[in-house]
Amino acid sequence: MTTVSGGYSAGKVTLNGAAFTNNSVSTSNAxxxxxxxxxxxxxxxxxxxxxxxxxxxxxxxxxxxxxAAEDGSLKATVTLVGTTVSKNVATKYGAVCIYNGAEFSxxxxxxxxxxxxxxxxxxxxIYGADAEIKNSVF
Numbered sequence: 807m808t809t810v811s812g813g814y815s816a817g818k819v820t821l822n823g824a825a826f827t828n829n830s831v832s833t834s835n836a837x838x839x840x841x842x843x844x845x846x847x848x849x850x851x852x853x854x855x856x857x858x859x860x861x862x863x864x865x866x867x868x869x870x871x872x873x874a875a876e877d878g879s880l881k882a883t884v885t886l887v888g889t890t891v892s893k894n895v896a897t898k899y900g901a902v903c904i905y906n907g908a909e910f911s912x913x914x915x916x917x918x919x920x921x922x923x924x925x926x927x928x929x930x931x932i933y934g935a936d937a938e939i940k941n942s943v944f
Contacts (some may be wrong), residue, residue, distance in 0.1 A: 819845070821855040830864040841865050841903065842872030843894060847884060849876030857888040860901070867931075868903030869894035869920065875907030875935075882908040889915045891929070900927030910937040917944050 826844035843863030847853045853871070860870035870891050873882040884904065889912070894901035901920035904910040910932065917929035925931075929944055 817850075818852045819847070819854070821853070821858045823856070824858040825861070826858065826863055826870065827861045828863065831866075839866045841867040841874075843869045843896075845871050847871070847873040847882045847908070849874070849880035849882055852883045852885075854885045855887065855889050859890045859892070860894060861890070862893045862895075863901075864895045866897045867899040867905070869896035869901045869922070871902045872905070873903070873908040873910065873935075874905040884908065884910045886912045886915050888913075891915065891917045891920060893919045895920070896922045896931075898922055898925040899931035899933075900929055902930045903927070904930070904932045904935040904937060906934050908935045910935060910939075912939045912942050915939075915942040917942065 829844045831840040831843055843865035844860050845853060863870045873884045875882050891901050900922050920929045922928055
């Protein structure tokens with residue numbers, strides 16, 4: 807298993823068996839949201855994961871993963887296969903936040919003990935986005 811620190815991407819990120827544990831993102835500027843505790847995927851960015859774990863990460867939106875498109879014109883895409891998302895915390899919108907025209911798919915994943923402190927979607931929050939989830943446990 808590979809341990810990796812959190813990151814931001816508008817390119818392509820491919821993970822196989824990585825572990826993201828105890829990452830957090832914060833800001834002292836109230837105008838800027840600190841999203842994606844482990845990974846932030848933005849317009850045109852792609853995350854493809856196979857068998858990684860996201861544990862005890864924290865952010866404003868998307869305690870573990872945040873993905874958003876730019877005004878819906880450039881898609882951000884997240885594909886999870888065999889991924890474990892556990893014990894992540896977001897102030898709003900869940901451990902995985904798929905937002906504003908992003909695309910999301912999960913197959914054979916586990917989303918357990920995730921929490922948000924003020925809003926919707928403890929495990930996954932999807933708004934204005936396309937999603938397909940199959941063979942997964944919550």
